[in-house]
Amino acid sequence: MALLNILNYPDKRLHKVAKPVEKVNDRIRKLVADMAETMYAAPGVGLAATQVDVHERVIVIDVSDTHEELRAFINPEIIWSSDERKIHEEGCLSVPGIYDNVERAEKVRVRALNEKGETYELDCEGLLAVCIQHEMDHLMGKVFVEYLSPLKQTRIKSKMKKLAHAM
Numbered sequence: 001m002a003l004l005n006i007l008n009y010p011d012k013r014l015h016k017v018a019k020p021v022e023k024v025n026d027r028i029r030k031l032v033a034d035m036a037e038t039m040y041a042a043p044g045v046g047l048a049a050t051q052v053d054v055h056e057r058v059i060v061i062d063v064s065d066t067h068e069e070l071r072a073f074i075n076p077e078i079i080w081s082s083d084e085r086k087i088h089e090e091g092c093l094s095v096p097g098i099y100d101n102v103e104r105a106e107k108v109r110v111r112a113l114n115e116k117g118e119t120y121e122l123d124c125e126g127l128l129a130v131c132i133q134h135e136m137d138h139l140m141g142k143v144f145v146e147y148l149s150p151l152k153q154t155r156i157k158s159k160m161k162k163l164a165h166a167m
Contacts, residue, residue: 001030004038004052008164009095010157015141018050018057020075024117028058032072032115035060040067044093046131048138051094059112059135063127071122073112076136079121081105088130090144096163098156102147104133 007014021028031054039047039060049058059073084106091099107125110132114120124132134144145156 001033001037003041004034006038006042006047006051006093007053009092009143009145009160011094013053013055014050014094014138014143016050016055017141018048018055018139021056021058021113024074024113024115028056028074029115031056031058032060032074036062036070036072039093042093045127046135047093048135050138050141057139059132059139061128061131061135063131072115073110073132073135074114074117076110076112076132076139078108078133078136079111080109082107088127090130090134092134092144094138094143095145095156095160098145098159100145100148100152102130102134102144104130108132 035047035052038052045063046061049056057075059076060070062070082105085103086106087101087103089099090102106129108129109121109123111119111121145153
């Protein structure tokens with residue numbers, strides 16, 4: 001396993017739309033393992049392949065305190081979402097140190113492939129529902145700060161650019 005480099009906003013590569021995985025094979029399983037290791041080390045609760053400059057539809061999520069509930073979502077799609085909406089404070093490994101409120105569906109049902117290439121469905125609510133929606137946005141080339149006001153987006157871009165120059 002290897003730690004992968006996480007792209008930082010406003011890197012243009014974060015806006016690429018991910019392509020579907022054609023076949024779940026050893027390369028994809030290694031990507032899932034490397035993404036999980038990267039997510040845990042960051043530390044975070046979710047990571048999309050787009051964030052590590054791999055533009056395929058792969059997400060890893062683990063919202064447990066024990067890091068024992070890793071879930072891989074390959075070619076995920078939300079097949080149902082509740083009408084109820086809820087505001088949650090979100091952060092992102094690609095936008096370190098920035099947290100803000102985003103409104104999303106309170107519950108979703110997702111269909112995806114696992115590491116064996118088997119289709120499964122999962123009903124999500126709470127933090128897991130927020131995470132799946134947040135990470136799926138990444139696969140569509142969208143970063144959570146794009147839900148914020150233009151003024152906040154400008155401030156965050158400036159702050160992130162300053163951080164990048166300081167490194």
